[in-house]
Every structure is written in C-alpha cells, then in structure tokens.
Amino acid sequence: MKTHIGNLSFSQYLKTIFLTFTFHCVICEFNDSRFLPVEQYVKFRTNEMINFWGYPSEVHKVQTEDGYILTNFRMPNPGGYPILMLHGLTVSSDCWFLRTPQEDFVFLLWKKGYDIWFWNARGNMYSREHVNISFSDQTNFFDFTFHELGIYDTTATIDYILNMTGYKQLITIGHSLGTTNVMVAASTRPEYNEKVALSILWAQSSYLSHMKVKNLLDTLYSIYVRWLDWPHDTKFFVYDQEPERTLRGACSPGSPMKALCVMLLRELSGPNSNQGNQYSASKMLYRIPTGSSIWVIRQMIQNIRNGKFMPYNYGPEKNLMKYGVKMPSEYPIETMTVPTAIYFACCNDYLSSSKDNHILMKKIPKLVQFYEIPYKRFNHGDFLWAKDSYDLFYRDVIGQIDKYSGFSVQKTKPSVIK
Template sequence: MYTSSPSLYLLVIIIIKQISYITTEKLPSALSSIELATKYGHPPTQYNIITEDGYILAVFRLPGRSRIPVLLMHGILDSSDMWMLRGNTSLAITLANNGYDVWLANSRGNRYSRRHKILNPDTDPAFWQFSFHEMGYYDLPAVIDTILNESGAKKLSAIGHSQGNTMFYVLGSERKEYNSKINVLIALAPIAYLHNTPPPLSIVIQLSPLIESLVKKLGVYEIFGDNSTTGLLVHKFCSTPDIAYAVCIEQILFPVLGFDREELEPEFAPTLTVHYPAGTSVQSILHFLQIGYRKMFARYNYGSKVNRRTYNSPDPPEYQWDKITMPIALLAARNDRLSSIPDVAILRRRLPSVVFYLENPRSTLNHVDFIVGRNMPVYLFPYIFQILHENNHFVD
C-alpha cells in the first residue's frame, strides 16, 4: 500500500506544470534508421504498415539472401535505431552482414510510428490510449503479415528486447493463430513480471496509484516523444558531454537497468542519448507499473467501472499462458535490475514452450547490454546464431 502525501502531490503538480513553460529547442541531430542502415552497407526499404485500428507503423527491411526473415522488435521508449547504434558490431548489421533478411519494426507512438489514419497525436488524446496490449494485438499481426507476404515465407523468426517480448506474449495469448507463424522468439531481457525489482523502481511501483492519479489529473498522454517537453528536455540535457554519462547514465539509467561501465562506456553515451528515448504513451508505462503493483500479468486496469464495460468484469483478465505455443528462447542476465532472474524464472514456469534458457555467464551483463553493449559479438551473438540455426525452418 502507499500513503498519499498532499504536499508531495502538490509539489509534483507544480514541477510538471512548470516544465511546460520551458522554451523548446531543436533536438541534437541524430542519424535516422535509414541513414544508419545505409551508413553500414545495407540501404533499407521502408514499409508504412497500417494496423487494424488505423495506426501507421514504419518498418525497415535490410534485404538478405536468407529465405527466412528475422524480425527485430525493440523495447519500451525505444526504436529501430537502437539495433544499429554499434555499427558493424550491432545485432541488425551483424545479421545483415551474415545474409539474414532483417526487418526492424517500430511500435505505435515512437518517433517513426507517431501516425494514424484519422487521429492526430498532437491534438487527440485517443491516439495515446494504448500499451503493450495493443502493440501485441494489432501491431505485431500487421507487421508479421506484411513480412510474410513480402518475403514469400510461411514463418519468420523474431528477436525481441524487453517490451518487444511482452508484445509477443500478448500475441500468442490473444491471437493464437500467429503462434504457428513464428519459428522461434529469442527473448532478450524478457519482461512479464516485476515482482522482484529492487529500488528505485520498486519504490516507483509502490507509488504507481498516486502516479496514475497525477497523470490523469494533468492530462498527460505522451512521454519522451521527440517533440514533447519531456523528450526535448531529456535529449537536450543528456546529450551534453559533461552530463550525458555522469548524470543520465550513472545516476538514472544504471540504477534502474544495472551497472556496467565496461559495456556502456562514456564515449558512447552521447550517441545513445541522442537516439533514446524515442517516445511512447503514458499508458504504456502505467501498464507495466500495474503489473508490478498488482503482481499479475493482466490487461490494463481502467478501474472497476470501466473494466466492467470493457471486460465484463471488475478486474482485468489475465493473459493465458497455455495458449502461447510459439517456441521461445529466454536469455536473461544476473545484473539486470529490470528483468530480474527471479522474475524471469516465474515467466519460464508459465510458458509452455521454452526451447532454450540461458543466464548469461557474464556476471555484469545488464538490461541494456543486450542491444548496445560494446562486446555483444563475444558474449551474446554466438547464442543468437545458435538458436536461429537450430530453430529456423523454411516452409514452402
């Protein structure tokens, strides 16, 4: 439980309201996904995919000679950029260099998928009424169908990071016909439960009812978008060389995701912070906080009144693990403070089709090392290529 402090409540409101008066400036320049892929030798094709509910998603294809496409799905507040920031030692470029047909998706609401057929993200709050549920239920089917149609393959392989895996659990549970379209999901830093997260995140989870009440009162829908006040502040502040590492990495990122200065070095910090965060809905953050607070992997909790209208129940329904039959490889890290080993263990017990499990032998591997660590080709890529080799099956 939590105790509501009126003075704390008022202070947070004042701070957030004052932030809105800060003069906005242009973000520091950053290479786009198209520019990154082209820079490293793989000029991509862009697809603008429209979901069932009208969102327009940007997906980039790095064509390869392999007949089996590989879909890379980023985590929360992230984008397709992150898979290429390390250049020739990044996962997307390494896969492309080895002949894989690589597809980089962007979930709704980030910098590449902030579009809709009807809704305006700047003026329509309805645009932002989504979380990983809608990403799994609508975004992934649209992306998977497009990939299979364009490639001629019957099945694909997928690699997810963090929320990029949560989406697949929703897909397998809610749209079970898609289980058979996936050779294997390689789940890097998989997230489904947040029972065992240490401070400071555990404190935020306990305060989540207060946080949810505040954002609703203030009418905040988007967070850390490129043109939002929060996004402009973070990118401007954290791209400053003297601040990027000492504050944004060591004081903010590492306490939540795990400390590992060897893999995320000071020289790389400005490159990371100009691309990350890439924006999402506030509801996406709140959904994960609800999972931690309620200790249930369930649909979004709107409150009993709206839940009854939406789910015909005062409580949101839990996702059904037994329907998730796609083969899944779980790759966890002992120094991951967000996707902790005990929480991954709960997930592993729930999933009926785990084909591979690994606690990475590198003891300081953290949550973000899986996608931007300096030495990924040494401690991570051999396992990914092994799993792909053992599970990739082309169906005529």
C-alpha cells in the same frame, strides 16, 4: 532506399529487391569499421544509419487493424529468412545500431543471409500516423497500453512481413518490453502461434515484481502523474515535446549534466558492468525516450504491484469496452505453442530480475532455451551494447535461429572494408 506501401506478388517483390540490392552494392561500399559519431547518429533515421555503412535499407508503412500507421524499416536480403526485431519501452528501431557492423547483432544476421525487419511501436518518433486520429489529438492518439502493441502492432507487422516475403513463418527477437509482444499476441490470438517459428526474449519484462528498481520506478511514476504539470496527459515523453525536450537538452553534448545523464542510464541498467562504453550509452541517451503512452507505464506499474502479467485494469466500465469483460484475466501464455528462448542476466540487471525470468520460464509451455549470461555483472543495456556480446550470448542465439529457421544457405557478401 525504397519505400513500400501495398502488396506485390512474391516474384515481383523478389525481383524488385534484387535490383535494388544490386544497384545499392554498386554505388556503395561496405565499411564495417567506420565509426558513427554521436553528433551524427542523432541526426539520422534508422535507414540512414544502415546506409551510413553501405548496407541496403527500406522504409515500410504498416497499417494496424485499429488504424495506426507504423513506420518500420528493413535491411533486405532477397530470399532470406525474415527476422523481426522488437524494441523496448519508449525507444525505437535506432536501438539496434549503437556500435558498428562488426559488433551489432543485426549486421551479423544480415551477413549470414537473413532478412532483417525493424518494428516501431505506435507513438514513438517514427510511428505518429493514424488513418482517422490526428497526432495532435493526443488524448485519443495515445489511448493504448502495451496490450495494443501486442494484439495490433505486432500482428500487423508479422502479417505484412509474411505477405511481402512469401514465408509462412518468421523469427522474432524482443528486448525488454519488446519481449511481451509475441506473448500477448500468441496468447490472445492463437492463429499467431503458427506464424512465429521462434520467439527470442532478451531481458524479459512480462513479470516485474522482483526488479531491483521497482520502488524507484513506482515513486517516479507517482511524482510524474501527481506533482508535475502532466497529470492528465495520455502521452508519455513524446520526442521533441515537453518534457522530453527539456530532458534531452539537459543531457545534450556540451551540457554540464551530460556525464551525469550517461552515468545514470548505465547505472539504472545495473552498476559496475565492464561491457558498455560512453559512446553507445550516449547514443541511447539521445534516442530515449522517443514517446509512448502513459497507459503503457500504468500497465507496467500495475503489474509490478500485483506480480502478474495481465492487461491493464481500467475498471468495470472501460474494461467492458476494451476487453468485453468486467475484469481482465492474466495473459494465458500457458496456451502458447510458439517455441521460446529466454536470455537473462543472473545478478546485475536492475530492470529484469533473475527471479522474474524463472517465473516466466515455468509458465512457457514450449521453452527451448533458458540461457543465463555467463558474466555476473551483465546488465539490461548490455544486451544492446556489450563489447563481448558474441562470446557471451550472440553465438548461442544465432545457433537457435539457424536451427528454427532451417535457413542453411550462407550468402556470399562483398568483402568488408577494414
């Protein structure tokens, strides 16, 4: 594992990564079938999970224009085309490692020679630093919505990756709220249209007014801010702080509520799917929530209620301070030129409805794929843990990536130990 802060020349960087990769492969063995138990998973950081199976990892610190320092991770592939993975609401880069390298999408891409990067949003368990604001100053540290995740966190990460790799473009894959990142960035900062060769959206969360659990989420939000003890907090379920610590304790191994917690997580995604398993759901359960801002939730609730995809309306005075106008408009996604591929479940994703996916589809000017998962009970979590992922949608996604990256060199990897 290497940590990088700062810039190297392209040739210096490739040499460093090549030597790191070569050394790593000498001392480690690839073991794709090795099972990572839940109890061990929760003790690992993302880079440690990658190393558990013998793959190379790096830790990268990325500073945003407004001073946040993100801890991002990487599975380096020297010279490989860069792919950026964008996680959803209150989760982290850990969400891409719920099974084994035989199944998880990021390993399939790495084996094809792609260079895989993992983003972590400000405020989650990995990104708690700022150049001026202390994490303990939570009123100011958590003063952001998912608007900032797009215009600052995503753009800074894209620039960092392109600078480090020497590529002029990359491909992004977002799940759930992570699907909003590139749309916010590209529609408000047009220069980023040229930096993303393809934006892949899994279970979009830009339009939310038709989601099946919208009334439940609205009610839970109202309870959280009106009746519990956290009505004035700007933080939202920060990892290892109350109320997240209580929630995690209630769902921990040995707790009589664990089975109920796993069931609720799977059912909230969409009931009766045969694609999940208790181990993947348990791992996700112990890594969600990892922390965000209540303003992110408020922006989502506001968009659920108004049926639009737009920045949060703080009111005229704060809108002027945040956006330079008294009333923000909808994100102008119709101006984007980024090729975009949408993957959605038709009937059983309770957090991303087919109707909302169709609304988004009609607004994307350069839609290159609109793919309905060919399993009627496929749900929101299945995008991360489905047992038949390759046949259901990975094959098509990889085809799109190969096409838009133009990266045709299949690297030879060490034999996988089975």
